[in-house]
Amino acid sequence: MNENEFAKGKAFAKGETFAKDTAFAKDTAFAKDTAFAKTFAALRRRSGITQRELGERLGVSNRAVSKWETGLALPSTENVYKLAKIFNVPVDYFFGSELQSEIRDEPSPTGMKSLTELYLVGRGPSSSHTIAPERASRMFREKNPTADRFKVILYGSLAKTGIGHGTDRVIKATLAPVSCDIIFNTTELDLPHPNTMDMIAFRQGAQIDRIRVVSTGGGRFENDKYLLPEPPDVYPVSSFEKIAKECRANNLRLWQYVERAEGSGIWDYLSEIWRGMKASIERGLADEGILPGGLGVQKKAKQLLCREHIDESAETRENRMVCAYAFAVSEQNACAETIVTAPTCGSSGVLPAVLYYQQKKRDYTDMEILRALAAGGVVGNLIKTNASISGSECGCQAEIGSACAMAAASLAELFGLDLDKIEYAAEIAIEHHLGLTCDPICGLVQIPCIERNAVAAMRAINAVSLASFLVDSRKISLDKVIHVMKETGLDISRQYKETAEGGLAKLKFGQ
Numbered sequence: 001m002n003e004n005e006f007a008k009g010k011a012f013a014k015g016e017t018f019a020k021d022t023a024f025a026k027d028t029a030f031a032k033d034t035a036f037a038k039t040f041a042a043l044r045r046r047s048g049i050t051q052r053e054l055g056e057r058l059g060v061s062n063r064a065v066s067k068w069e070t071g072l073a074l075p076s077t078e079n080v081y082k083l084a085k086i087f088n089v090p091v092d093y094f095f096g097s098e099l100q101s102e103i104r105d106e107p108s109p110t111g112m113k114s115l116t117e118l119y120l121v122g123r124g125p126s127s128s129h130t131i132a133p134e135r136a137s138r139m140f141r142e143k144n145p146t147a148d149r150f151k152v153i154l155y156g157s158l159a160k161t162g163i164g165h166g167t168d169r170v171i172k173a174t175l176a177p178v179s180c181d182i183i184f185n186t187t188e189l190d191l192p193h194p195n196t197m198d199m200i201a202f203r204q205g206a207q208i209d210r211i212r213v214v215s216t217g218g219g220r221f222e223n224d225k226y227l228l229p230e231p232p233d234v235y236p237v238s239s240f241e242k243i244a245k246e247c248r249a250n251n252l253r254l255w256q257y258v259e260r261a262e263g264s265g266i267w268d269y270l271s272e273i274w275r276g277m278k279a280s281i282e283r284g285l286a287d288e289g290i291l292p293g294g295l296g297v298q299k300k301a302k303q304l305l306c307r308e309h310i311d312e313s314a315e316t317r318e319n320r321m322v323c324a325y326a327f328a329v330s331e332q333n334a335c336a337e338t339i340v341t342a343p344t345c346g347s348s349g350v351l352p353a354v355l356y357y358q359q360k361k362r363d364y365t366d367m368e369i370l371r372a373l374a375a376g377g378v379v380g381n382l383i384k385t386n387a388s389i390s391g392s393e394c395g396c397q398a399e400i401g402s403a404c405a406m407a408a409a410s411l412a413e414l415f416g417l418d419l420d421k422i423e424y425a426a427e428i429a430i431e432h433h434l435g436l437t438c439d440p441i442c443g444l445v446q447i448p449c450i451e452r453n454a455v456a457a458m459r460a461i462n463a464v465s466l467a468s469f470l471v472d473s474r475k476i477s478l479d480k481v482i483h484v485m486k487e488t489g490l491d492i493s494r495q496y497k498e499t500a501e502g503g504l505a506k507l508k509f510g511q
């Protein structure tokens with residue numbers, strides 16, 4: 001819809017309520033029609049815009065938006081035109097049955113990518129705010145070898161928490177020695193994704209290239225100009241139910257299913273990943289001092305490792321050690337050191353902590369650990385494919401909740417539990433993170449992120465214990481919880497999705 005059409009719509013309506021507008025409906029009969037409500041709700045969810053965010057854009061309360069979705073009220077004609085513009089659909093789209101069925105029947109993903117797309121070695125503190133911008137900058141630099149200046153405009157979450165996450169620093173370092181101006185645009189709301197940036201290249205004052213990049217989570221990015229080779233789906237299905245069916249039919253454990261799909265080369269890759277995880281723990285345990293960023297947060301991994309209580313029980317010791325390992329990785333991440341995404345940088349401490357503790361305590365071989373990583377990877381992949389692993393898309397439930405589910409599945413595999421128990425452990429782990437918000441203080445991946453990794457590591461261990469006792473009485477599948485996680489994430493207000501505008505992030509430090 002162009003501006004003229006929009007203006008026409010404004011003149012047409014002049015603030016009258018949509019229900020009164022005879023061009024669209026015959027008085028109150030239309031108000032009773034739920035077609036608009038269903039289509040509107042589906043479009044809003046698909047766009048990822050929350051009710052509150054939409055309300056802010058239209059200058060109405062989120063309660064009003066909620067009423068439109070439930071069919072209790074209808075927007076003014078002016079707002080219908082605005083909604084059509086926001087969702088990039090014709091106005092008629094709201095009333096056509098064809099569209100509604102298209103949205104309701106939105107196809108589920110058919111397959112999943114390799115675990116080599118999930119576990120990545122890179123520098124923290126954020127897969128979406130540092131790893132993906134670094135990769136995008138490298139690509140843009142290679143596409144423009146003659147550029148003598150770059151400009152990068154950060155929007156949405158990248159603008160709001162970019163300084164705390166070091167997005168500007170990593171972009172400048174990657175584009176160096178060519179100079180780069182970074183603009184933080186926090187006012188633009190009409191974005192294709194919460195993590196959007198524009199990259200512009202100049203030569204002798206003239207613009208020679210411009211692309212729009214979105215950082216889609218877990219270190220991956222897309223852009224609107226250069227065709228990047230799309231990694232193939234190596235898994236033919238994307239639900240735990242179907243994977244379990246295949247495993248049962250062929251008497252496979254999850255790691256064997258992974259090997260079948262990925263080929264035996266996956267073990268070399270996972271071996272490198274495990275080396276990276278162990279290295280980040282060991283570096284973190286040896287590190288001391290204050291984390292960068294200005295919050296004055298002390299590194300505590302070494303303290304946790306060394307401060308043994310005189311009468312410490314075995315359970316307390318286990319908690320202390322697991323937390324020490326989780327702190328070690330998370331503190332390295334906060335220092336922008338090299339870690340492994342599992343599934344993201346912010347949540348990179350959970351899975352290594354759980355597996356490292358078990359290897360130390362029970363002498364599991366590296367191969368047994370790699371098999372556990374494969375099982376946890378399947379769960380992470382399912383969440384990434386069917387929901388999100390991005391804090392800016394779905395809140396911290398998508399990062400720490402996913403990491404906890406991966407750790408629980410890995411541990412259950414390590415313990416040799418059956419498929420039902422592996423699924424149940426992962427389901428418990430993610431279920432009790434539903435709704436968890438992302439609210440990092442000052443946009444730094446420190447408070448609450450570091451402790452949150454430790455708590456999730458302990459929770460993963462508990463989830464496995466609970467699953468092994470209660471599996472026969474479970475009612476909810478992992479696939480269903482992943483679906484609910486996505487729905488919940490879409491409904492979480494923007495302030496709680498890596499914008500550092502809500503929750504703990506609103507506290508002045510020290511309060």
Ligand code: SF4
Nearest residue numbers: 346391396399438449
């Ligand atoms: S609060 Fe959670 S999602 Fe947000 S930055 Fe911290 S770890 Fe990542």
